[in-house]
Every structure is written in C-alpha cells, then in structure tokens.
Amino acid sequence: MFQKFGIVPTDGPPRDRDADDPGRLAITGRARDQGVFRVPSLRNVGVTGPYYHDGRIETLAGAVDLMARRQLGKVLVSKEVDLIVQFLHTLTGTYQGKWLMRAKEDTSS
Ligand code: HEM
Structure with a gap:
C-alpha cells in the first residue's frame, strides 16, 4: 500500500528534509500524494x-x-x-x- 510518511508531526531535520520530498506526487501528479511512499x-x-x-x-x-x-x-x-x-x-x-x-x-x- 501507499501511506503518508510522517503522519505525526515532529520537529527537527527529518521533517525539514521531508518537506522537499514529493514522494508519490512525482509519479501521479496528485496533490494528495505529497509525502506518500510505498510501504515496503x-x-x-x-x-x-x-x-x-x-x-x-x-x-x-x-x-x-x-x-x-x-x-x-x-x-x-x-x-x-x-x-x-x-x-x-x-x-x-x-x-x-x-x-x-x-x-x-x-x-x-
Ligand atoms: C510499530 C509499527 C511499525 C513498524 C515496526 C514499522 C516498521 C517499518 C520498517 C522497518 C520500515 C522500513 C522498511 C525498509 O526500508 O525496508 C517501514 C517503512 C514504512 N512504514 Fe512502517 N512500521 C510501523 C508502522 C507503520 C504505520 C502505522 C504506517 C502508516 C500508517 C507505516 C508506514 C510506512 C511507510 C510509508 C514506510 C516507507 C517509508 C519510506 O520509504 O520512506 N508504518 N516501516
């Protein structure tokens, strides 16, 4: 399945880095896929x-x-x-x- 990575907001570098990562949005172009990744x-x-x-x-x-x-x-x-x-x-x-x-x-x- 695909899920948002970082459901619970946290402070610090990982969140800053994730803000720039489109995740599945880069593939689908759908805004709701921002920060979504495949659950391996x-x-x-x-x-x-x-x-x-x-x-x-x-x-x-x-x-x-x-x-x-x-x-x-x-x-x-x-x-x-x-x-x-x-x-x-x-x-x-x-x-x-x-x-x-x-x-x-x-x-x-
Ligand atoms: C205690 C419960 C959980 C454990 C032990 C766990 C464990 C893991 C582990 C070990 C990975 C890394 C797998 C890899 O890189 O090969 C992973 C990735 C992931 N998990 Fe979980 N998980 C848990 C709960 C959840 C929940 C509740 C969600 C979503 C609602 C979730 C969504 C994801 C996603 C999207 C990834 C991929 C993130 C990425 O590639 O950046 N996980 N999980």
Missing part, C-alpha cells in the same frame, strides 16, 4: 538496511523507533524496540538454500 514488505527487513526510501536510518532499531514516533505518535522504550526488532528478524528467510545476511552487520541489537 517487511519480509527479510532484518538484512535490507539502510532503511526507508532514502536510506536515512542505518539500523532496524532506529527504523522501528522512527515508525512508532512518526506513524503512531508513540515513544517506545528500548525493551519494546528490542522485542519488535527480534520479531522482525524472524521474517528473514533463505534464498537458494542459504540464509540471507546483511552485507554490513547491523550491530543495533
């Missing part, structure tokens, strides 16, 4: 960082923390982030019989 499948997300359309976040824990803040308006404690990250790592699978691995190891958790 989370399959294999543990090995596909850096995260988001512009690779702004290096670690999965950082991506989960930002999602909670900007999409849900919630601040997670690190234990909650850790548990979600552990769950997301269960979505990593095999390709041609071999476990997928991230080229550069994510040391966030």
Whole structure:
C-alpha cells in the first residue's frame, strides 16, 4: 500500500528534509500524494538496511523507533524496540538454500 510518511508531526531535520520530498506526487501528479511512499514488505527487513526510501536510518532499531514516533505518535522504550526488532528478524528467510545476511552487520541489537 501507499501511506503518508510522517503522519505525526515532529520537529527537527527529518521533517525539514521531508518537506522537499514529493514522494508519490512525482509519479501521479496528485496533490494528495505529497509525502506518500510505498510501504515496503517487511519480509527479510532484518538484512535490507539502510532503511526507508532514502536510506536515512542505518539500523532496524532506529527504523522501528522512527515508525512508532512518526506513524503512531508513540515513544517506545528500548525493551519494546528490542522485542519488535527480534520479531522482525524472524521474517528473514533463505534464498537458494542459504540464509540471507546483511552485507554490513547491523550491530543495533
Ligand atoms: C510499530 C509499527 C511499525 C513498524 C515496526 C514499522 C516498521 C517499518 C520498517 C522497518 C520500515 C522500513 C522498511 C525498509 O526500508 O525496508 C517501514 C517503512 C514504512 N512504514 Fe512502517 N512500521 C510501523 C508502522 C507503520 C504505520 C502505522 C504506517 C502508516 C500508517 C507505516 C508506514 C510506512 C511507510 C510509508 C514506510 C516507507 C517509508 C519510506 O520509504 O520512506 N508504518 N516501516
């Protein structure tokens, strides 16, 4: 699906940067698509960082923390982030019989 990135307003650099990013508007020309991006499948997300359309976040824990803040308006404690990250790592699978691995190891958790 497509969703607005940054539903919950926040201060600081990410929002400033996002104000200039047309997102899906660049494809459709529809004003309502300003700042809208494809929600990526989370399959294999543990090995596909850096995260988001512009690779702004290096670690999965950082991506989960930002999602909670900007999409849900919630601040997670690190234990909650850790548990979600552990769950997301269960979505990593095999390709041609071999476990997928991230080229550069994510040391966030
Ligand atoms: C705790 C709940 C959530 C978790 C753990 C989560 C996790 C993630 C992760 C890990 C990514 C990065 C994927 C990648 O770059 O490969 C992502 C991207 C994204 N998520 Fe979430 N998400 C959550 C809630 C939401 C909600 C509620 C929405 C929308 C209503 C949303 C919309 C998006 C969008 C649009 C992107 C792509 C943004 C971009 O490429 O810049 N997420 N999510």
